[in-house]
Amino acid sequence: MNPYRDDARNVGTGVPIEVLPGIYELRESLGPGFDVPECWLSLYLLVDPTHHAPPVLIDSGWPRTAATVVVPALASLGYGPEALMAVINTHNHGDHTHGNGRLRAATGCDVWIGDADADGLDREAEFDGEVIPPDRPDRRLVAGEELDLAGRIWEVVPMPGHSPGSIGLWDREARTLICGDALQAQATAVQGIAIIPDRDAYAATLNRVAALGAAHLLPAHPYAPFTTCHIDGEAEVARYLDACHAHEAAYPGEVGTALRALGGSATTAALADRLCRDRGYAGACPLTPRLLDSDRPHLEARGIVRPGDSTGHWHIA
Ligand SMILES: [Zn+2]
Numbered sequence: 001m002n003p004y005r006d007d008a009r010n011v012g013t014g015v016p017i018e019v020l021p022g023i024y025e026l027r028e029s030l031g032p033g034f035d036v037p038e039c040w041l042s043l044y045l046l047v048d049p050t051h052h053a054p055p056v057l058i059d060s061g062w063p064r065t066a067a068t069v070v071v072p073a074l075a076s077l078g079y080g081p082e083a084l085m086a087v088i089n090t091h092n093h094g095d096h097t098h099g100n101g102r103l104r105a106a107t108g109c110d111v112w113i114g115d116a117d118a119d120g121l122d123r124e125a126e127f128d129g130e131v132i133p134p135d136r137p138d139r140r141l142v143a144g145e146e147l148d149l150a151g152r153i154w155e156v157v158p159m160p161g162h163s164p165g166s167i168g169l170w171d172r173e174a175r176t177l178i179c180g181d182a183l184q185a186q187a188t189a190v191q192g193i194a195i196i197p198d199r200d201a202y203a204a205t206l207n208r209v210a211a212l213g214a215a216h217l218l219p220a221h222p223y224a225p226f227t228t229c230h231i232d233g234e235a236e237v238a239r240y241l242d243a244c245h246a247h248e249a250a251y252p253g254e255v256g257t258a259l260r261a262l263g264g265s266a267t268t269a270a271l272a273d274r275l276c277r278d279r280g281y282a283g284a285c286p287l288t289p290r291l292l293d294s295d296r297p298h299l300e301a302r303g304i305v306r307p308g309d310s311t312g313h314w315h316i317a
Contacts, residue, residue: 004029014072038189048151060099090180092117110138117165161202175215185223192285
């Protein structure tokens with residue numbers, strides 16, 4: 001019995017849902033760490049409707065995901081595990097890559113990842129008490145190259161900002177962009193605030209995506225204010241990109257407002273709680289305190305908060 005299965009949300013079930021022709025969404029839980037009702041991980045299985053070309057998976061989830069989600073999904077579409085040609089990691093974050101090893105073992109598939117995130121797979125990691133051994137990708141993808149995936153041509157689009165080697169996969173004909181975590185809108189309910197270590201690169205990524213003229217975005221999580229992972233239609237894509245820009249424009253000021261509401265200084269925990277309440281949550285989202293701490297240099301550089309003191313408290317600038 002898989003404790004991370006939730007039939008109500010089709011999370012962790014291994015039941016593939018065809019969200020666009022030949023593109024199946026497989027949902028995985030973010031448990032045990034971050035299993036909040038509004039959020040999950042969406043993997044995408046690309047399938048050739050004529051069954052001539054082999055299927056390809058986008059992102060691998062956790063170590064358990066091969067057995068609980070991917071292999072059952074392949075089976076329900078009439079494929080044995082060995083049919084899977086490759087898994088493409090949109091970037092090197094654990095929920096997108098930690099399943100690579102088990103998936104390789106179960107299916108024999110290749111592992112492909114964007115060039116600038118590839119070296120990170122060399123580092124040993126840990127998930128839920130399990131060691132994730134270092135890995136080597138079979139192919140390092142570079143900007144602009146065209147991939148024949150499940151009988152369709154997909155272009156590799158560089159989308160840095162969330163991570164240096166984040167990539168999108170762009171089907172020009174169907175105007176569909178699979179975008180991993182590269183477009184954060186107003187962030188997931190796990191995060192509360194966007195994860196953007198490189199804000200200049202992110203701004204360039206937003207411009208690049210706007211120029212594509214996408215009619216469909218397929219991010220890897222539901223990013224608020226959207227509640228699913230299929231952003232369907234030009235108008236919704238525009239609304240999504242507006243949400244990305246709005247977060248970037250408003251977020252530093254929101255931190256300042258939250259700090260002032262707390263009397264001008266606060267612990268990270270108190271600031272996260274206030275900020276997330278102001279953003280419509282019942283309290284701090286699970287990752288917000290950690291994200292605020294890592295964003296602190298950015299907020300100091302923007303003149304929102306004073307440089308940290310030895311107590312770790314935040315003070316309004
Ligand atoms: Zn990520």
